[in-house]
Amino acid sequence: ESINCEAATSDEIKDAIEKCDGFIIGSPTLGGHAPTQIQTALGIVLNTASKSKLTGVFGSFGWSGEAIDILESKLKDAGYKFGFETIRVKFKPDDLTLQTCKEAAIDFAQTLIKSRKLRAPKPSASASGSDRTAQAVGRVVGSLCVMSARRGDVTSAMLASWVSQATFNPPGVTVAVAKDQALESLTHTGDRFVLNILAEGKQLRKHFQKSFAPGEDRFVGVETKEAENGCPVLTGALAYLECKVANRMECGDHWLVYAVVENGQVLNEGVTAVHFRKSGSHY
Structure with missing residues (x-):
């Protein structure tokens, strides 16, 4: 309000x-x-x-x-x-300042949500059915990636594991982006991003798992280069895809983003990192 x-x-x-x-x-x-x-x-x-x-x-x-x-x-x-x-x-305010404000508001809201969950009563035994469902959903796995995007002076990135190939012709992928993600504002139809596919056992995952302050540069401390679409590429990634958002669908607390792959390259040898979970109620 x-x-x-x-x-x-x-x-x-x-x-x-x-x-x-x-x-x-x-x-x-x-x-x-x-x-x-x-x-x-x-x-x-x-x-x-x-x-x-x-x-x-x-x-x-x-x-x-x-x-x-x-x-x-x-x-x-x-x-x-x-x-x-x-x-x-x-x-x-410029675009960078507005992005900082948005990220601050997101962090603020997430802190309030966490605090509310801590105060909430523990679920009763009757909730075991939903727990079993969450455990089953958690068995769905996906490739671990870093989604990076740039618009003007605003650059952002997020760790993503709800990623899947969606089409053969044209080659396309879907990525689920939480509505409270700072990068969400850079994933509208026509926007471009890079999907950096991570290799198993690398440190890039740890870097992007940490919390960032509003407006903080996500790429400090990691090697990058610029893709043809202007977005950052993680040179330590296994491979990367240059994507253009063709459509997106509102799905509960996420946006399902469908993007056409315009370019891509394998950068290093290795095995794709996969994110395993015990529950479908969290990442």
Whole structure:
């Protein structure tokens, strides 16, 4: 839920803060200060929100940035935990800044979801049937790959194992991309990406399994080259495919992306890494 503090009443802001698990406040800096409406909203937050709620701050700061500094310091002094580093936008946000904001929001939401799961009661014995189903689904395996994409100044990558060849003519593949993945915004029809197929026993898997901060370069520390479609290729991969998204279908909590393979090459000898799971309820 989003609230425009210029239009919302104090009661509406208070009600939203009381119901939420976490909140993010954004503000411009006008004349060296936060707008009056933001200052009012901050006061409501400090008087209403439990200190256990996760928070975050973002905004534009022009030449000074006092509004962002005030929001951050007031919330920190009050004891709130931040879900991401405060995002300060100097002037007009560029594509990289917008991507950083999106990644921060995704991380923020995922933290709240994990916290909610930890508080949830353990499933009863009656849930054993669904557990058995999840175990059976988990026996479906796939090649372990790194999907990499670039659009302008924005570059991203994700580890993918829900990958399959989909067509012979034209050669095509499908990749399941979670809706909360930062790379999802780079997989619309017409977008291009590279599917880096990993070799068994290599360290590339560990590199892309780690958590990345919003806006952090996913490729620092790994050797890459640029594919003909402009996307990064992992030179340590077993092979790579240059793909163009032809279609995608909404499937529950994922997008099923179908892409035509425009180019590809085997880079190294080896065996394709395969991801084995014990349950179909997680990766």
